[in-house]
Amino acid sequence: MSELSDGWEMVIGLEVHVELATKSKLFCGCSNSFGDQPNTNVCPTCLGLPGSLPVVNAQAVQYAMTLGRAIGCTVSPSVFARKNYFYPDMPKDYQTTQYDQPTNEDGSLELPDGTVIGIERAHIEEDTGKSTHLGGGGRIHDATATLVDYNRAGVPLVEVVTRPELTSADEARAYVAELRDILIATGVSDARMEEGSMRVDANVSVRPTGDAELRTRCEIKNINSLRSLGRAINYEARRHVALYEAGEAPSQETRHWDEDGGRSTSGRSKEDADDYRYFACPDLPPLAPTPAELAAIDEAMPVLPGRRRSALASAAGVSMAETSLAVERGLDTFALDAIAAGGQGISVMKHVDQNLADGVGVMTAESFAALVALEADGALSATQVKTVLYEMVASGGQPADIAASMGFEAMDNSELESLLDQLIADNPDEWARFAEGDSKVQGFFVGQIMKATQGKADGKIVNQLMSAKAKA
Numbered sequence: 001m002s003e004l005s006d007g008w009e010m011v012i013g014l015e016v017h018v019e020l021a022t023k024s025k026l027f028c029g030c031s032n033s034f035g036d037q038p039n040t041n042v043c044p045t046c047l048g049l050p051g052s053l054p055v056v057n058a059q060a061v062q063y064a065m066t067l068g069r070a071i072g073c074t075v076s077p078s079v080f081a082r083k084n085y086f087y088p089d090m091p092k093d094y095q096t097t098q099y100d101q102p103t104n105e106d107g108s109l110e111l112p113d114g115t116v117i118g119i120e121r122a123h124i125e126e127d128t129g130k131s132t133h134l135g136g137g138g139r140i141h142d143a144t145a146t147l148v149d150y151n152r153a154g155v156p157l158v159e160v161v162t163r164p165e166l167t168s169a170d171e172a173r174a175y176v177a178e179l180r181d182i183l184i185a186t187g188v189s190d191a192r193m194e195e196g197s198m199r200v201d202a203n204v205s206v207r208p209t210g211d212a213e214l215r216t217r218c219e220i221k222n223i224n225s226l227r228s229l230g231r232a233i234n235y236e237a238r239r240h241v242a243l244y245e246a247g248e249a250p251s252q253e254t255r256h257w258d259e260d261g262g263r264s265t266s267g268r269s270k271e272d273a274d275d276y277r278y279f280a281c282p283d284l285p286p287l288a289p290t291p292a293e294l295a296a297i298d299e300a301m302p303v304l305p306g307r308r309r310s311a312l313a314s315a316a317g318v319s320m321a322e323t324s325l326a327v328e329r330g331l332d333t334f335a336l337d338a339i340a341a342g343g344q345g346i347s348v349m350k351h352v353d354q355n356l357a358d359g360v361g362v363m364t365a366e367s368f369a370a371l372v373a374l375e376a377d378g379a380l381s382a383t384q385v386k387t388v389l390y391e392m393v394a395s396g397g398q399p400a401d402i403a404a405s406m407g408f409e410a411m412d413n414s415e416l417e418s419l420l421d422q423l424i425a426d427n428p429d430e431w432a433r434f435a436e437g438d439s440k441v442q443g444f445f446v447g448q449i450m451k452a453t454q455g456k457a458d459g460k461i462v463n464q465l466m467s468a469k470a471k472a
């Protein structure tokens with residue numbers, strides 16, 4: 001769904017930087033860990049001291065290739081390159097990255113709704129250090145001093161670059177969420193946006209709907225939450241439309257997203273590749289994975305979220321999108337087991353989504369299936385089912401035993417009916433409104449009955465009784 005005024009469409013390409021879950025850095029033995037005292041995980045190599053030499057981390061390469069295969073890329077022999085630029089958080093004055101021969105190229109990622117997003121490349125590079133600008137607005141321009149922490153310098157990254165194919169903020173968010181789930185499933189990264197182990201640059205442009213040609217883009221750097229990503233994209237696209245409609249045009253530049261202010265601000269005008277004077281790094285040999293190594297990676301690949309969703313969707317009889325939450329919570333195997341044990345698919349999914357956000361605790365799939373059956377039989381009301389469910393999650397046990405020990409028996413319909421008759425007699429005006437079709441008062445009657453029965457009544461049956469009485 002586009003957030004733009006009529007006649008305009010968005011074009012979005014994402015560059016996602018992912019920190020790999022290695023123990024050590026990309027080219028030295030320093031620890032790769034987040035949150036340590038500044039400048040404690042450093043050595044001559046990651047500080048770029050003269051005479052130091054890099055040695056590539058085999059685990060990092062393994063993770064990068066695993067990610068590449070997980071997103072359908074071709075994994076090819078690759079070459080490290082130097083990207084030359086000066087910045088205080090980059091002690092060598094160049095970043096070791098990959099340029100024209102990246103490890104992974106030409107893949108794709110399928111979103112839960114079936115949309116396929118093309119991936120240009122997913123290359124290996126090192127992270128920079130982290131600058132903290134003091135004073136002013138946290139930006140370098142008006143800073144009084146800048147602190148630099150080199151613990152992050154040389155941390156292994158993979159940068160995953162999409163084709164300019166995303167069409168809305170929602171789609172961009174779904175893409176990043178799916179990539180995060182794949183990273184977690186493969187163990188390649190902990191993908192924690194809030195700790196910066198997954199950072200997103202969003203390239204945004206707009207064009208008249210249906211135009212084939214791409215227009216000038218702006219790149220919003222270092223977005224660190226899904227919420228910011230969506231807001232930043234919508235803001236930026238609207239800014240472009242406003243410029244075009246005023247007879248102006250955006251200029252190609254990087255921009256910063258200001259979450260509090262709800263706007264993006266101009267960064268630097270964007271360098272062209274020429275300005276970086278890329279060349280192959282003479283200190284590092286090319287990477288040449290063997291067919292056996294690639295086969296071993298495919299062999300060890302866990303079942304990915306997309307396949308897990310489709311398996312659960314067909315077992316439960318729901319759509320792929322309706323299985324997202326279960327897969328995200330890692331409850332898909334549990335749900336499949338419960339369905340195999342006789343639990344009705346839609347009810348199983350309803351509980352997994354609505355009542356099991358904190359996991360299943362010590363509850364077994366079989367006892368859960370038994371509870372779902374009790375609910376389907378009408379032996380327990382919805383409120384009672386929830387109470388029993390939470391008890392099973394906390395302490396285990398069988399639903400029938402727990403229900404009995406809690407004194408839950410299904411209420412007799414005739415008992416419910418006489419309660420309802422009493423309520424109608426006590427509240428004739430409300431009842432008249434209900435009978436005339438005002439469904440808003442329905443909740444009042446159900447609520448009163450629940451109160452009188454301490455939640456033992458089955459809301460569905462109360463609703464049925466009310467409709468029957470109103471028609472009678």
Ligand code: ADP
Nearest residue numbers: 011012013014162163164203204205214215217
């Ligand atoms: P750079 O290396 O300068 O960042 P790339 O050509 O590698 O440039 O593109 C980076 C990202 O920008 C990619 O995700 C790509 O899909 C996206 N992109 C390129 N052109 C546009 C455009 N006109 N509108 C939106 N996104 C774009």
Ligand code: MG
Nearest residue numbers: 015161201219
């Ligand atoms: Mg870029």
Ligand code: ZN
Nearest residue numbers: 028030043046
């Ligand atoms: Zn080091």
